[in-house]
Amino acid sequence: MKPELRMMFDTAESQRRGLLADEIAYLISNAPRGSERRAEILALINGGKASTEEGRAALRTLVEDSGNQSATPESLAPENEGPTLEERQAETRSFAQKLGIAALPSTKAEQGDSFRGLLPSYAEYRALQSSTPADGGFLVPKATAKTYFDKLRADSAFLNGLPASNIIQFDTAELTLPGIASSSTPGYVDENGQIPEGSMTFTGVTLSAKAIKELRYAPNELLADSAVDLRNALAADMLSSAASRIDVDAFGGSGTNPVKGIIGQGVTTTLGAGKLPSFDDLADAITRVRMANGKPSVVFVSPDVEASLMKEKAATAGTYQAGAPTGTPLTTVWGLPILVSANVGTKTAIVCDASRIFFGIRSQAYINASEDFRFDRDQVTYRIVVRVAGTSVAEASSVQVIKGS
Template sequence: MPSPLINTLRERRRRVYDDAKSLADLAAAENRAFTDDEQTRWAALNDELDTLDQRLTDLREQDQRAGQSEAAFANLLGGAVQTRSAADTDLDARFRAAILENDRRPIVVANPCERSGYRPGVERRDLATTSGGGLLPTSFFDRIQRHMVESSAILAAGATMLNSRTGEPIKIPRSTAHSAAAIVTEGGTITEDDPTLGSVTLGAYKYGFLVQITHELATDATFDLLAYLGEQAGIAIGNAFGAHAITGTGTGQPRGVLTDATAGKTGDDTTGGTFTADELIDLYYSLAEPYARSAAAGWLMNTSTLGAIRKLKASGTGDYLFANDVPAGTGAAGTLLGRPVYLDPTMPDVGVGAKCIAFGDWSRYWVRQVEGLRFERSDDFAFDRDVVTFRALARLDGALVDTTGAVKVFEGGSA
């Protein structure tokens, strides 16, 4: 089954192809060549089709390799690969049984970095006890990761996930300026112009929380305990990391995208931080073309900002800028100027000097995860209250690895 990202890219390609076909059909119907604007648009659409085709080819190859690895692993174990089924009640019953056995060994979620190409919400892993025996199949880890993605707009928008087995700092080299060439006269001196290189360091900050359930709750056959614990773990960790991924300082916490994103448009000084339709269009086109046509390009804002944007209309046509059509599999709220809009409550409200809207290529924000998500239990921590304590732990860091202009922001002008 194709991954959600492949389906999203296919849908995007279909829309781009339809736009290009409509452009060609119009010129053919009127028996004329393209105008200058149409030629520019035609070239941009074909460039995007080429980019999408290459991305789809890469993802199909990754999925094929992943499937071959799973099949080979299954043969080694002498059994079939477990996939997620509708039998959630059976999974939940086995989970309850494991609790009631009073086995105090920790439950550990397997390391997702054991296979390359890991993407949130796509890969599946088994839960296992420390003795190596299978406890639960796929679903629980999927639920934790899925809810983490839902709780962090940057993860949902397509941030690049980097997994490692150990947590020592990783330096990621990056270019901050390219070499520039110039015409050299005959016999003239060729000017030296070296590229500027830098680096960003990703560490591993530990996020964690505890959740407790009563013995009675564990035996309540009508309560979906598995889904509840997965949801709580994902939301708690996702909200904490997601906030830092946007506004984190990089000191004692991940480095947020707003810390390094550059201003693409600053509002009028007389508007008190608000924006106009034309200013959003300016912000869109402030992004360099390679970033703007990336499959991971999109908008980031909070709900109140989107409420203001929904009222804006393009000058001349009177059409609303925001559209309710949601690209399949993205989890976006809709589209703005053809790109998906992601909502996150951590984004600042509209105001003087506020970076309330971000637009860019979210694959340039890298998230590092060390080991797998750990989910462990203790029957002793709250023994006097007859409750079982679970803790969820994740080691994460993040930073915008391309600060040359991969993400641009709208910054409200002064009053």
């Protein structure tokens, strides 16, 4: 058994616990490939036993037995015929997903075989894409990226309000959304009469990919000594910050910003002095969407508008329009979900036909970790990158903005 593995097991045994996530990852990357013992090790890990004391003890026995086995022709094969680094990383990440690990750089693994961790670098990501399906090359990067994007969408009120089919994944520098600018109206034709030709004008909106990027640093001492899972906490916070940035521009981005928001592409109604959007104003906006043959599907509001709606009372009594204060929070208005976001802008409500709003994703969110970038400071660098292409509203009437004053 490797000294590092022995020390890992000794530490876990002295603390009377199972193996931690990074220890499991290190064990997987060091299990001898193709052996019977490896299959048993992976079965224990896959069954969730590694995190228990009994499972840890069983794994140690398997590792020791594996080390005591005599050399086989397979173990004596040339080094270049063994598993590649990408193969080991792909396999380890697939187990990490089952363990629910979002971000796990492992210094133990780096000491063993220079494996940076479960988060792929961009070069590793590209290399895995060109691997064979059996090695997980096509599955691992896409599954990892999808997990990150699902978390990003959960943190974004704007993305939550769109149908999944309207969030368009593309793989070019620009995304073009074709459409019909105008068309003729058919008329009545007498029997045996000649049918007239109609006309149609096509148009298109081109969106260019823009990247949201950020670096964060964390001291190695803090990562090693923290009582919480700081790596996953960092990843979650970076995803949340990226989602907030998407919301800011998707709602209110101007023509000079990287992403143009839906407020600038919709129809805005400004209320009188000292007024906030009310239930009556929302009803009028819903009607305006329907008058343009739209189907209202979601209402975005700022927190101050939500508070105003919750406190709105009937004209003849002290009854709250949104229900009793002891009831459930305000979540719908006339069957439409209300999504609250501070990124909508104060004193603002937006009634949308979300099926007419499109958002482009050039690349899903991914997070990398490096211990080399700030090596002289003994810090780990984390980087998040997500490339988006902005919003496109099919027709202005599908987005009705109500602004208080």
